[in-house]
Amino acid sequence: MSASRSEIQEALLQLDELTRRLRRECPWDREQDERTIVPHTLEEAYELADAAQQRDDGKLLDELGDVLFQVHFLALLLEERGAGDLAAVAQHTRQKLIRRHPHVFSDTEVAGAADVLRNWDEIKKGEEGRERGVFAEVPENLPSLLHARKLQRRAASSGFDVDGVEIPLQTVRDELEQLEAVAEAGDSEAVRDARFHELGDLLFAAVNVARKLHVDPELALRSSSERFRARLEAAAELASRDGRAWDDLAREQQLAYYARVVSQSSD
Numbered sequence: 001m002s003a004s005r006s007e008i009q010e011a012l013l014q015l016d017e018l019t020r021r022l023r024r025e026c027p028w029d030r031e032q033d034e035r036t037i038v039p040h041t042l043e044e045a046y047e048l049a050d051a052a053q054q055r056d057d058g059k060l061l062d063e064l065g066d067v068l069f070q071v072h073f074l075a076l077l078l079e080e081r082g083a084g085d086l087a088a089v090a091q092h093t094r095q096k097l098i099r100r101h102p103h104v105f106s107d108t109e110v111a112g113a114a115d116v117l118r119n120w121d122e123i124k125k126g127e128e129g130r131e132r133g134v135f136a137e138v139p140e141n142l143p144s145l146l147h148a149r150k151l152q153r154r155a156a157s158s159g160f161d162v163d164g165v166e167i168p169l170q171t172v173r174d175e176l177e178q179l180e181a182v183a184e185a186g187d188s189e190a191v192r193d194a195r196f197h198e199l200g201d202l203l204f205a206a207v208n209v210a211r212k213l214h215v216d217p218e219l220a221l222r223s224s225s226e227r228f229r230a231r232l233e234a235a236a237e238l239a240s241r242d243g244r245a246w247d248d249l250a251r252e253q254q255l256a257y258y259a260r261v262v263s264q265s266s267d
Contacts, residue, residue, distance in 0.1 A: 015068065015069065015072055016072055016086065019069065019072040019073055019076055020076065023073075023076055029073075032073075032077075033077060034074060034077055037070070037073060037074060037077075038074075040070065041067075041070040041074070044063065044066040044067050044070055045067060047063045047066070048060070048063040048064060048066070048067050049218075049219060050063075050222070051063045053219050053222070053223060071086075071089070072086060075089050099123060099127075100119070100120050100123050100124065101116075102119065102123070103115075103116065103119070117153070117157065118157050121153075121154065121157035122157070134154055134155060134158045134160075135151060135154050135155075138150050138151060138154060143218055144203075145203075145207055145217040145218045145221065146217070146218050148203070148204050148207040148208075148217075149207050149210065149211050149217060152207065152208050152211050153211065156211075164212070165209060165212040165213060168205065168208045168209045168212050169209055171205040171208065172202065172205045172206055172209055174205075175198065175201045175202040175205045176202055178198045178201070178202075179195070179198040179199055179201075179202050181198075182194040182195050182198055183195065231258060231261045231262060231265065232258065234261045235254065235257040235258040235260070235261045236257075238257050238260060238261065239253075239254075239257050
């Protein structure tokens, strides 16, 4: 059963009161400012993303709470220096969401989600105080895969894009061929530079495919990494059951155990 509006309001007020008490009475919380707390905010956001990717509702509930506390804490820091408060934060984002959803709150018509994103970017560009340019206000400290996707999305919103996924897929194939051409071409500085650039181009092209398929590249790569870890740990466990230490196995033996795990997982 869902909580009532009054129960939601009471829970948020209690969290706000708790945040204020921690700020007053906890030595660690008193020492924090936005620069020291934001690394924790980013960590909580990644843990939230992991819970969502795993479709773990219990963990999602827990991590949402951690992120919500971060919002309360950072809003309190604004309040302390007279730059805003939680109410101002909520009102600001409410007005922004209304402004950027004219298809909901006005008479603008959209054909689908792609139109919504294009309108969002156009409205954002026209807002007071915004930087100008195709790539204005793209954060430089985003993880590389998300930074690439953000740049590609901005370019697409300006009209610089292609329909469908076939051309981006072909670009991945082309970039892979170019990387293969320099992969074993010696070890001069020029070749190392070429490998560096070709690998970057390949990753950038793969991110573009992810964008076209509406897949988050950061979460997709994390999921793949987790599958690799689970499979390798399972392979080491198989070897252990056979009385063999993983680190003592020859490479071919390790690969054979790993192949067994992959085969079992695909059955």
